[in-house]
Amino acid sequence: MSIRLLLIIFFLLISVVPLSIVVFISFDHSRDVIRETVDFNVQSAAKNTANEIDNWMDARRDDIRVLSQSRIILNADKRDLYDYLNTFQNEYRGVYREFFMLDRNGNIKFSTLDHTGNASKDPYFNEAMNGKLYISDVYLSPVFGDPEIIISSPIRNNRITTGVFAARVSLENLYRDIENIDIGKSAEIFIVNKDGSVIFHENRSIIGSIRNDLAVSEVTYEKNDVRDYTNYRGEKVLGSYYWLPLYRWGIIVEIKQDEAYSGVLSLGEQTVGVSSIAVICVVILAIILSKRITAPIKSLENGALGLVEGNFKPVQVTSSNEIGRLTDIFNNTAKELLNIRKKLEAKIELANKDLEEKNRELIAANEELKKLDELKSEFLSLVSHELKTPLSSMRISAEYLESEADADPAIQKEMLAIILRNIDRQTRLINDILDLSKIEAGKTELRLEHVDIGEIANVSVDNIRQIALKKNITVSADVPEELSPVLADREKLIIVLNNLLDNALKFTPEGGSINISAREMDSSVELSIKDTGIGIEKEKLDKIFDKFYQVDSTSRRKIGGCGLGLSISSGIIKAHDSAIHVKSEPGKGTTFSFSLKKVEK
Amino acid sequence: MKKDTIDDKILELVKQDEGISNKEIARILGVAEGEVSYRIRKFSDTRSKILIVDDEMDTLLPLKRSLEVDDYGVVEAHNGDEAIEKAKSELPDLILLDVMLPGMDGYEVCDRLRKDQLTEKIPIIMLTAKDEMGDKVEGLETGADDYVTKPFNLGELKARIKSVLRRSRNM
Numbered sequence: 001m002s003i004r005l006l007l008i009i010f011f012l013l014i015s016v017v018p019l020s021i022v023v024f025i026s027f028d029h030s031r032d033v034i035r036e037t038v039d040f041n042v043q044s045a046a047k048n049t050a051n052e053i054d055n056w057m058d059a060r061r062d063d064i065r066v067l068s069q070s071r072i073i074l075n076a077d078k079r080d081l082y083d084y085l086n087t088f089q090n091e092y093r094g095v096y097r098e099f100f101m102l103d104r105n106g107n108i109k110f111s112t113l114d115h116t117g118n119a120s121k122d123p124y125f126n127e128a129m130n131g132k133l134y135i136s137d138v139y140l141s142p143v144f145g146d147p148e149i150i151i152s153s154p155i156r157n158n159r160i161t162t163g164v165f166a167a168r169v170s171l172e173n174l175y176r177d178i179e180n181i182d183i184g185k186s187a188e189i190f191i192v193n194k195d196g197s198v199i200f201h202e203n204r205s206i207i208g209s210i211r212n213d214l215a216v217s218e219v220t221y222e223k224n225d226v227r228d229y230t231n232y233r234g235e236k237v238l239g240s241y242y243w244l245p246l247y248r249w250g251i252i253v254e255i256k257q258d259e260a261y262s263g264v265l266s267l268g269e270q271t272v273g274v275s276s277i278a279v280i281c282v283v284i285l286a287i288i289l290s291k292r293i294t295a296p297i298k299s300l301e302n303g304a305l306g307l308v309e310g311n312f313k314p315v316q317v318t319s320s321n322e323i324g325r326l327t328d329i330f331n332n333t334a335k336e337l338l339n340i341r342k343k344l345e346a347k348i349e350l351a352n353k354d355l356e357e358k359n360r361e362l363i364a365a366n367e368e369l370k371k372l373d374e375l376k377s378e379f380l381s382l383v384s385h386e387l388k389t390p391l392s393s394m395r396i397s398a399e400y401l402e403s404e405a406d407a408d409p410a411i412q413k414e415m416l417a418i419i420l421r422n423i424d425r426q427t428r429l430i431n432d433i434l435d436l437s438k439i440e441a442g443k444t445e446l447r448l449e450h451v452d453i454g455e456i457a458n459v460s461v462d463n464i465r466q467i468a469l470k471k472n473i474t475v476s477a478d479v480p481e482e483l484s485p486v487l488a489d490r491e492k493l494i495i496v497l498n499n500l501l502d503n504a505l506k507f508t509p510e511g512g513s514i515n516i517s518a519r520e521m522d523s524s525v526e527l528s529i530k531d532t533g534i535g536i537e538k539e540k541l542d543k544i545f546d547k548f549y550q551v552d553s554t555s556r557r558k559i560g561g562c563g564l565g566l567s568i569s570s571g572i573i574k575a576h577d578s579a580i581h582v583k584s585e586p587g588k589g590t591t592f593s594f595s596l597k598k599v600e601k
Numbered sequence: 602m603k604k605d606t607i608d609d610k611i612l613e614l615v616k617q618d619e620g621i622s623n624k625e626i627a628r629i630l631g632v633a634e635g636e637v638s639y640r641i642r643k644f645s646d647t648r649s650k651i652l653i654v655d656d657e658m659d660t661l662l663p664l665k666r667s668l669e670v671d672d673y674g675v676v677e678a679h680n681g682d683e684a685i686e687k688a689k690s691e692l693p694d695l696i697l698l699d700v701m702l703p704g705m706d707g708y709e710v711c712d713r714l715r716k717d718q719l720t721e722k723i724p725i726i727m728l729t730a731k732d733e734m735g736d737k738v739e740g741l742e743t744g745a746d747d748y749v750t751k752p753f754n755l756g757e758l759k760a761r762i763k764s765v766l767r768r769s770r771n772m
Contacts, residue, residue: 385701385729385751392752393659399755400667411666418659 004294011286016279027271034263039226042240042260045183045253049191050242052181056174057247060095060151060167061133063088067099068153068165076101078110085112097141097148098168101155104129109163128152128164135247138171138199147171147199175200187255194248196220215241219250228257296323300330307334386429390422432564435495439571446489446575450599453486453493453525454479457516460497464505464514472510478517486525486596492572493596499565500529500592507533507590521595524578528593535586544582545570607632611640649766650674652693654684654710655728656702660751664697667755673762681705685713688720695766697758698745700729708743715744724769726761728753 067073072084085099089112100111106120119125127134136150152166179202183189191200196216197209210216213232218225219241226240231254238261239254258265296318303315314331317324397415400407438444461477468475497516504514512532519526536544545566566580573580573594584590607630614626623641627634651673655661658679665675676691678684681702688696696714700707707727714720724746746765749758 388751389657389660389701393657393663395752396660396663396667396755400663400670403667403755404670407666407670415663415666418663422659 002294003297004290007290007293008283008286011282011289012279015282015286019275019278019282023271023275027268030267031264034267035261038238038255038260038263039240042183042187042238042253042255043226043242045181045187045189046240046242046251048181049178049183049189049251049253050244052177053174053244053247053249053251056177057135060169061135063092063096064151064153064165064167065133067167068155073101073155073165074157076110081110082112094170095173096167097144097170100166100168102164102166104161104163122150124150124152124166125164128154128166129161130154131161137193137248141168141170144170147175171200178202183253183255186259187253189251189253192216192219192250192252194220194250199249213252215239215252215254216250219243219252296327300327303327303330303334307337312338383429383433387426390426390429393422394419432568435568436564436571439568439575444492444571444575446492448487449490450485451488451490451493451596452483453518453527453596454481454483456490456493456497457518457527460494460501461516463498464501467505468514471505471508473505473508474513476513476515478515480518480520483518483525484520484598487599488576488596489572492575496569496572496594497527497529499569503565503592504529504531504533504590507531509533512589524595524597526593526595528591530589530591532589535588535590536582536584537586538584541582541584545580608640608644611637612644615641648672648674649695650676650691650693651762652676652678652684652687652691652696654678654681654696654702654707655699656680657699660699664755667759668762671759681707681710684710685717685720688714688723689717692719693723694769695762696723696725697762698725698727700727711743711745722769724765726758726765 067085067088070084072080081099081101089096089099098111098113098115100108100113100115102119102125103109106118106122106125108115108117108119122136124134124136131154133154134152136152138147138149140146141148148168148170150166150168152164154161155163155165178189178191178200181189189200189202190198190210192210193199195209196211210232214227214229215231218227222243222245224242226238228236228238231237231239236257237254238257239252241253242251243249244251299315299318300323303312306312312334314334315327317327317331397418401412401415404411457477457479461475465475501514501516508514508531514532515530517528517530570580576596578594578596580592580594582590582592610630611626614621614629623637624634627637630637651668653661653664653668653675654677655664656679661677661679665677668675676687676693678687681704684696684698684702687693698707698710702710707729711725711727714723714725725744726747726749727745728749729751746768747761749761
């Protein structure tokens with residue numbers, strides 16, 4: 001998760017969560033307050049109505065009580081009654097419709113409307129006879145067709161109830177008063193009696209009974225409360241009901257919930273709106289802020305990536321705070337790193353070159369070794385061949401002699417000659433190999449003595465003269481007479497000279513010449529053997545003294561030997577602290593030379 | 602081939618006149634009388650002919666003598682080129698081929714003989730001082746029929762010659 005996202009989430013957490021909690025709590029609180037207020041208002045409406053009714057009823061009851069106890073009533077003089085009661089009736093225009101008096105048996109003995117009849121079974125008569133001031137249930141007036149009640153009061157004379165005074169009272173006045181009570185716009189007020197029949201409704205047409213209204217059934221059980229419910233019209237309403245036990249009336253005030261709680265709803269909307277704006281502001285702020293914080297970090301990251309990928313550009317410093325300082329440090333470090341890298345690369349290049357060179361050298365050395373190895377195995381097979389060939393010849397010859405005992409004596413002699421020749425050849429070869437292995441092992445023991453090189457040279461030349469003559473090769477020696485003696489191993493020196501002369505003989509074609517010469521130097525004597533042979537190519541010159549080496553392996557057969565002569569000779573001269581030098585030109589000839597120290601005087 | 606035509610001409614002359622002398626044939630064909638008599642002797646030579654190829658005269662000579670005693674006709678060659686030339690002109694029944702020859706070595710001689718229609722069927726026994734396995738395989742791969750290492754037992758060599766000849770005759 002990026003720092004920026006983290007920052008945004010962090011800001012949201014620290015701002016939106018507490019904000020939401022505060023908003024929710026205050027909203028909840030306000031809603032409760034609004035609800036309480038609304039409930040209170042609805043309840044007040046019901047109570048106000050009840051008060052209004054009480055007040056009105058109290059006035060009526062007082063009127064009736066006072067009238068029932070007045071002298072005029074007690075005297076019961078009809079003319080006085082008419083005057084008095086009519087005046088009273090007029091005074092309360094339309095409230096009192098009829099005053100009447102009943103005797104103890106319930107017979108109407110006086111009526112302002114001259115009604116007659118018996119009311120001994122009516123509750124208002126019986127209740128009044130029992131001494132109560134009674135208010136009857138509401139009924140529809142048979143004369144006017146609108147709701148009215150009868151209020152009755154006992155007439156007492158010396159504490160004896162002599163009859164009942166009653167009045168028919170129109171409720172129109174009361175209803176108009178109720179209608180004037182302010183209970184709110186959509187509020188509906190109605191009054192039911194104990195049966196649940198509507199006895200008052202501002203819409204007068206709904207007079208009769210109402211069912212399916214919770215408030216009606218509750219209030220007829222004489223309960224008082226404020227509640228949310230669905231009313232008889234199927235509307236969700238907040239209703240308050242209030243039971244007036246004295247008149248057995250239930251007052252019901254209903255107000256539609258949407259109207260009642262419109263305050264809560266708009267408060268909710270406002271709250272949501274304000275909090276949404278706040279959240280959006282916070283988010284925008286968080287994004288801007290996080291960008292301001294993370295942008296330098298991001299450019300640092302890009303700079304670091306660039307450094308890794310090799311296209312580093314200094315990161316722009318945009319602030320002087322910690323990140324700014326960090327950017328500065330990063331830039332400097334990166335430059336330093338690039339410098340170091342350049343230096344390292346240069347060093348690595350050098351090292352690589354060095355390594356390549358070493359590698360080449362190693363490869364060359366390896367090639368050398370391989371060649372040497374090839375030479376060695378070639379030499380071994382050669383030695384094997386050279387050793388086995390004479391053996392083979394001897395064996396076949398001997399087997400022939402053994403199986404052909406009576407063969408031609410000439411052939412027998414021929415076979416014996418072959419055997420002897422090959423024994424000599426084998427002996428020579430074995431000696432050569434032994435000499436070489438001694439030289440190789442550094443075990444050459446020199447028996448140093450005073451040697452006259454001239455004498456040895458002449459003897460050697462005499463040795464090959466016979467063979468040279470056969471090949472028609474001229475052999476000459478240029479040796480000064482009084483040569484200084486040198487310190488050398490005589491026997492080994494003879495071997496060297498024989499080898500060199502043998503070689504010259506082998507490689508010089510018919511009609512050529514071989515010359516041996518000696519000359520005196522400052523502290524040594526130099527000996528040279530020059531031939532007019534086939535010569536040696538320049539690139540092969542420095543290898544001819546290697547053991548096993550032969551200039552041309554195909555020439556080996558024609559010429560004989562196995563490439564040991566020069567190695568042996570070179571080893572012997574080296575043992576004398578000197579070296580054999582060679583000069584050659586292919587086709588023209590070769591000169592071998594070496595020098596030996598004079599005997600110190 | 603030149604020699605073969607001489608052989609053909611000699612045969613033709615003898616057919617025309619059975620009583621013709623060697624001297625007369627030599628005169629007609631313009632060659633030495635000795636060669637004519639050598640060629641006529643060869644016509645009647647029914648012995649198995651063996652070509653020995655070796656540069657070591659000291660090996661070749663006693664071998665030749667021994668084989669001649671056993672009644673083989675022996676032809677010599679001292680290097681690779683000579684070996685191929687003799688194989689083609691003499692068409693021997695068997696070749697004893699030394700591996701270590703100056704110039705062209707035994708393997709190459711063997712290879713060339715096997716590639717020539719005239720000589721491809723001639724059995725070859727390789728002779729060498731080398732006795733490493735690699736060389737044996739090399740020898741047989743180039744088409745040699747057998748391999749004998751120096752120094753060899755003459756009896757063994759003769760036995761192998763007989764066996765190789767018997768095999769080639771049966772083919």
